[in-house]
Amino acid sequence: MKTIEQIAAELQGYDPQALSAAAVNDFLSRLVEPVTEVEQVGIFDALGRVLASDVVSPVSVPPHDNSAMDGYAFDGAALQPGAPLTLTLAGTAFAGKAWAGQAQAGQCVKVMTGAIMPAGLDTVLPLEFAKTSGEQVTIPPGLLQRGDNRRHCGEDLMQGSVALPRGERLGPAALGLLASLGLPTVTVVRRLRVAYFSTGDEILSLGEAPREGAVYDSNRYTVYGLLTRLGIEVLDMGVVRDDPAQLEAAFTRAAREADAIITSGGVSVGEADYTKAMMKKLAGDVGGVAFWRIAMRPGRPMAVGRIAKNGPATAPHSPAQPVTGEFEAKLAPSLSEISEVSYEKSSTILFGLPGNPVAVMVTFLAFVRPALLQMMGSHAPPLPRLRARSAQALRKKPGRTEYQRGTVVTTADGTLEVRTTGNQGSGVLSSMVQGNGLVVLHHDQGNVAAGEEVDVMMFDGAI
Ligand code: AMP
Ligand code: MG
Numbered sequence: 001m002k003t004i005e006q007i008a009a010e011l012q013g014y015d016p017q018a019l020s021a022a023a024v025n026d027f028l029s030r031l032v033e034p035v036t037e038v039e040q041v042g043i044f045d046a047l048g049r050v051l052a053s054d055v056v057s058p059v060s061v062p063p064h065d066n067s068a069m070d071g072y073a074f075d076g077a078a079l080q081p082g083a084p085l086t087l088t089l090a091g092t093a094f095a096g097k098a099w100a101g102q103a104q105a106g107q108c109v110k111v112m113t114g115a116i117m118p119a120g121l122d123t124v125l126p127l128e129f130a131k132t133s134g135e136q137v138t139i140p141p142g143l144l145q146r147g148d149n150r151r152h153c154g155e156d157l158m159q160g161s162v163a164l165p166r167g168e169r170l171g172p173a174a175l176g177l178l179a180s181l182g183l184p185t186v187t188v189v190r191r192l193r194v195a196y197f198s199t200g201d202e203i204l205s206l207g208e209a210p211r212e213g214a215v216y217d218s219n220r221y222t223v224y225g226l227l228t229r230l231g232i233e234v235l236d237m238g239v240v241r242d243d244p245a246q247l248e249a250a251f252t253r254a255a256r257e258a259d260a261i262i263t264s265g266g267v268s269v270g271e272a273d274y275t276k277a278m279m280k281k282l283a284g285d286v287g288g289v290a291f292w293r294i295a296m297r298p299g300r301p302m303a304v305g306r307i308a309k310n311g312p313a314t315a316p317h318s319p320a321q322p323v324t325g326e327f328e329a330k331l332a333p334s335l336s337e338i339s340e341v342s343y344e345k346s347s348t349i350l351f352g353l354p355g356n357p358v359a360v361m362v363t364f365l366a367f368v369r370p371a372l373l374q375m376m377g378s379h380a381p382p383l384p385r386l387r388a389r390s391a392q393a394l395r396k397k398p399g400r401t402e403y404q405r406g407t408v409v410t411t412a413d414g415t416l417e418v419r420t421t422g423n424q425g426s427g428v429l430s431s432m433v434q435g436n437g438l439v440v441l442h443h444d445q446g447n448v449a450a451g452e453e454v455d456v457m458m459f460d461g462a463i
Helices: 004-010 021-031 172-180 219-229 244-257 274-283 326-331 357-375 430-434
Strands: 038-042 071-074 085-093 107-111 123-126 131-133 136-139 162-164 185-189 193-199 233-240 260-264 288-293 301-308 347-353 385-390 401-410 416-420 437-441 453-458
Touching (some): 004 301, 021 301, 021 357, 162 172, 193 244, 219 260, 219 357, 233 244, 244 260, 244 301, 244 347, 260 357, 274 301, 274 347, 347 357, 357 401, 357 430, 385 401, 385 437, 401 453, 416 437
Parallel strands (some): 085 107, 193 233, 260 347
Antiparallel strands (some): 071 123, 401 416, 401 437, 437 453
16 A cells, blocks of 8 residues: 555656646556455346456357347258259247257258257248248348358357456446346445545535525535446535534544545635645545645646544544535435444545536546546446547647537537537536536647547546
8 A cells, every 4th residue: 555655756757736637647546446345246236336356157148059030040051152042841940949850951940039040050041031832941042141140159158258357347238248147146346435525614505595605515416426326335424614623523534434535625725724734634644645736627726645544543533514404414324324334444545626516527537536446446448538520719728638518419411529618617517517528638739720629528428
C-alpha cells in the first residue's frame, strides 16, 4: 500500500499545482487497490457485479451440432455446382432429442431449429427454399454451400475454455451466458461501499425552507446516481456544515465504514480551510492527502488521499451529522441500519471533489469512476470516445483539458455531429441533463473551427 508521498515520488514531473488530467488517472491507478473479499451470489443478484475468478465452461454450448433453421438436413457433399439436388425424406428430427434413424445416401431429414443434426448430415436447406413433391425434396441450384445453416458443437463456448474472465462486470448478456452453462451461482468481488457527503454552510437539504444565499444540495443526488449505476453500496451522510467538529465526526465515521469517501465542496482556494486541515489530520500516518490544481475545466481543485480507518486517537466516535430535513430522513439509509462489515484494509480512499455541480460530475467521470472500477476489481475499459464534427467553432486555450457538454446526433448523411449545450458554467447542471456526452478538448489543443472533428466521451447510458 503506497502513501501519497511515495506515489508522488514515482511520478516524473509531479506538480500538485499543475497536474494534467492524464497524470491524475495515472496517480489514482497507483493509489487504489482492488477489494479482495469475494462472495457467492445467485445469477439474479449478479447483475453489475464483478467476477472474482475466471468462469471455465463445464460444458460445450451448444452441446451438439444442430440446425440453425427449420428445414431439411442433408449431406452437403452431394451438392453439384449449377445442378439441383433431389433427395428422399427419411424422417423428422425435433428440437430436444436425437433422431433415432440413420440417413442413407440420397436421403434428407426434416429438422426443426435447434434439432441435433442427424449423423452424417452437415447442411440444412431452409424450409422456404424447398420444392417438395410427396417424399421428394428438391434443392435449387446455387443456393447452398456445404455446412450452411448448421451450428457447430461448442461454437459459442467450448468445454474447458474461459467463458467469462475474472474482472468482467456482469451485464445482461453475461447473466444469460452463465445460465447457458447451467451455473446457478457465481463468485464475485464483494460490493464496494462508498460514503459521501456534501459540505458547505450555504447548502440546504431537501425539506429545509429556502433562505437567501443558500442553494439546495444537488451533488449528493448526482453522486448517489453515479455510484448506484456502478453497483456500489452507498452510504449517504447528508450535508455537513463547515464546522471542524462535525467534519471530523463525518470523516471518521465514513472512513471506518466505507472503502472510499466522496465529498463535494471545501477544496477550492477560497474555501475556509477546515476541510483541508481536517483531511490532513485524519490521514494520520497511513497515507496523506494531496490538494491538487488540475489543468482542466471544469473541476480544477480536487483533494485525494488515504484516511486512517480508526481515525486519530482524539477523533470523536459520535455519529456523523444527522441527515437534516424531513424528506432526507426518509430517503437516506439510517447509519445504524447498515451492517458492520469487516474490512481488511486500514485506510479509506478519499476523493474530495469540487463543489460546483458540473465539476463534481466531470471529475467523477474522468477520475473517480475509473478508480472505483479498479477498486471493484473490474477490467472495464474507459468510457468509449467517439469522433464527431463540431457544429460550431469552439474557443479553447491550450494548456488545460476542457470538458464541454454536448449533444451528439447522427445527421441525415449518417455522420456524427456534436453541438455544445450553451452556457458551459461549472454550476450549470442543466447542461449535463441536456447533453449526452463531454466534448474533450485536449491539453495541447487550441480553438476548434466549425466542422472540425473533436473527441466526445459519451455519458448517455454509461452514467
Ligand atoms: P466550494 O467548492 O465549496 O467553494 O463550492 C463551489 C460552488 O459550488 C459554490 O457556489 C457552492 O455553493 C456550490 N456547491 C457546493 N456544494 C454544492 C452542493 N452540494 N450542491 C449544489 N451546489 C453546491
Ligand atoms: Mg463550500
